[in-house]
Amino acid sequence: MDNKSAAPAAQTTTSHAVPGAPCWVSLMTRDLEEAHDFYGRVLGWRFRPARLGDEFSVAMVDGKPVAGIGALAHALQVAVAWTPYFAVRDADETAGRIRERSGTIAVGPLTFTSGRGALAADRDGAVFGIWEGELFAGWGTWRDEAPASLRLRTRDAFEAAIFYGQVLEWASDKPGACEVEYANEEVLLRCGGQILARLSSGALEAAADPTVRPRWQVIFTVPDVDEAAKVAVKLGGTIMEEQKTSLGEEITLRDTEGGLFTVAPRSMAVRP
Known part of the structure; x- marks a missing residue:
C-alpha cells in the first residue's frame, strides 16, 4: 500500500477514543433480502455491502450510514431484534x-476483520452489544446528526445507570469517557457534548407486552x-405503541420478523 492510499487510515476512529459511547445500531434478522425490502420502503433506506461479509449490509439515507443489518439470527440463535452497540x-x-x-x-x-464484539444483556434482560476496534467511517457524523437515538426502558433508571456506568466506564476518569446527568426523572448519557441515550424507569420484567419489558429502544427519524x-x-408489520412525548410523536412498530423499532419525526429533535 502506498503512502497516498494509507493516509486516511490514520484518521480512523477506534473504540478506545470514545469508551462507553453508543457507536452503532444493528438488526439481527433471518432474511436479509426481506429486511431490505421492508426497511427500504418504510424508512426510505438504501443499502450497501458491509466489510463484515455477505451476510451484513449498511443502511444509508442521503448517502450517510444509519444502521446495520445482519442475517445472523439463525446462526447465532438469537431473537430478531434491533440492538445498540457501545464502544469499549x-x-x-x-x-x-x-x-x-x-x-x-x-x-x-467474537473476532471480526475490524475488531471484536459481543451480545450481552443487563440484569433486567435488556439486550445490548459491545464493540472493540475500528468504528465505521463517518461515525462522527452519525453521532452528531443522530439518525438513530437510544432510550433504555428499564425497571429503575438509576440502578441501571450504576450497572452501565461500571461496565462501560461512564462518568469515570478515563480519557474520552461519557458523562451521566440526571434530569426530569431520567438519566441522560452525554458523550462529546451530545446526549446520545436516555434511561427511563417503569418497565416491567414479566410484562406480556414486549414494549413494556426492559429493553433498549432504537428510534429512527423519518x-x-x-x-x-x-x-x-x-407490508405486514404491526403498530405496537403510539405516544406523545416531550420530544414529539413516536410510534413503535414490529417488523415482519418481530423486530421492534420506533419512528419519530425528523423535524423534531429526538434529543436536546
Whole structure:
C-alpha cells in the first residue's frame, strides 16, 4: 500500500477514543433480502455491502450510514431484534465486568476483520452489544446528526445507570469517557457534548407486552411518522405503541420478523 492510499487510515476512529459511547445500531434478522425490502420502503433506506461479509449490509439515507443489518439470527440463535452497540477499550474485560455484575453474555466476544464484539444483556434482560476496534467511517457524523437515538426502558433508571456506568466506564476518569446527568426523572448519557441515550424507569420484567419489558429502544427519524407506520402495516408489520412525548410523536412498530423499532419525526429533535 502506498503512502497516498494509507493516509486516511490514520484518521480512523477506534473504540478506545470514545469508551462507553453508543457507536452503532444493528438488526439481527433471518432474511436479509426481506429486511431490505421492508426497511427500504418504510424508512426510505438504501443499502450497501458491509466489510463484515455477505451476510451484513449498511443502511444509508442521503448517502450517510444509519444502521446495520445482519442475517445472523439463525446462526447465532438469537431473537430478531434491533440492538445498540457501545464502544469499549477491551471486549474481554468488559464481558468480565458484565458477568461480575449479574449481567449475561449471550454471544462472544467474537473476532471480526475490524475488531471484536459481543451480545450481552443487563440484569433486567435488556439486550445490548459491545464493540472493540475500528468504528465505521463517518461515525462522527452519525453521532452528531443522530439518525438513530437510544432510550433504555428499564425497571429503575438509576440502578441501571450504576450497572452501565461500571461496565462501560461512564462518568469515570478515563480519557474520552461519557458523562451521566440526571434530569426530569431520567438519566441522560452525554458523550462529546451530545446526549446520545436516555434511561427511563417503569418497565416491567414479566410484562406480556414486549414494549413494556426492559429493553433498549432504537428510534429512527423519518419525514412523516404516520406515513411510515401505514407503509409498515401494509407490508405486514404491526403498530405496537403510539405516544406523545416531550420530544414529539413516536410510534413503535414490529417488523415482519418481530423486530421492534420506533419512528419519530425528523423535524423534531429526538434529543436536546
